[in-house]
Amino acid sequence: MNPTPDSLRAAGFTGLRVVGDVHGDIRGFTAAVAGAEASRLFLIQLGDLTDHGPDNAAVLRAMFAVIDAGRGLFVLGNHDHKLRRALMGQSVRMERDGLGRTLDQIMAAPDAATLKARAIAEIGRAPAWLGLGRLLCVHAAFHDGMLQHPSPPDAGEARPEGLVGRAIFGQVTGRRGADGFPIRLTGWVDRIPSWLTVLVGHDNRSHDGRPVTMTGLRGGQAIFLDTGAGKGGALAWQDFSLAEAGLDSPQGPPFFVAV
Structure with a gap:
């Protein structure tokens, strides 16, 4: 289902569960x-469903079952975008324990053809960001433009440029840290309006297995929900009642929907 305040209430949902990188x-x-x-709780997963973990094919099946039941959706992550390109036969950089493992598991599955086709379709139509009341869900980083423009309907199919590139890759310095990963910038947190909470994955900033919250100069917050699932850490999620999300009445902050 496409979530709106009315549709969530009509379907009997009491709130939202936002899940980090799986x-x-x-x-x-x-x-x-x-x-x-x-x-x-209506489930919103923040992207990067696959790569690294023990059973990537099963995660895809579970996510598609949630979508089919009208109980949730996922926003586009960089690993999802890359998986689709690989399944389409495009040349991509391959990590043996990452995308390579995912592709091996999909191709070895008894429902490989169906799973491949479904992944191509669902990733192709996944929103790059999703605004619901006082919350904005995006994989990597916020930009003010996400408050004025819905995610392009072909974000998962097209080359990730502009706001879509920001949404799935974040801001990087062009340098890499000692761990080999790109050094990412978080200055975008200072541009979050005071009434808004941005929920992101992509960047594991946790030191104790719990999500990290940052408050920007304008008073808005970012909650980093990537806590290393599939890479030795536990999966994290955050729950919000409809009231906490600003979805319990037609009044209040603007409502933005990207699907």
Whole structure:
């Protein structure tokens, strides 16, 4: 389903569950999905469903089942975008324990053809960002333009430029840290309006396995929900009631929808 305040209330949802990067952690994702269903929470996953973890094919099946039941969706991550390109036969840089593992697991699955076709379709139409009341869900980084413009309907299919590039890659310095990963900038946090909370994944800034919250100069907040799932850490998620999300009445902050 396309989430709006009216449709969420009409379907009996009591709030939202926003889930960080899964990276093939089927055990953690199964728990997140089951808990959301039990509590009548609409699930929004922040992208990077696959790569690295033990069962990437199972995570894709679980996410598609949530979509089919009208109980959630995922926003586009850079790993999702890259997976689609690989499944389409395009040349991509391959990490043996990352995308390589995902492709091996998909191709070895008994439903490989169906799973491949479904992944291509769902990633192709996934929104690059999604605004709901006082929340904005995006994989990597916020930009003011996301408050004025919905995600392009072909974000998952097209070359990631402009706002879509910011949404799935964030801001980088062009340099790499000692761990080999790109050094990313977080100055965008200072541009978040005071009424808005931005939920992102992509960048694991946690030192204790819990999500990290940063408050910007304008008073807005960013919550970093990537806590290393599929790479040795646990999967993290954050729950919001409809009131906390600003979805309990037609009044209040502007509502933005990207699907």
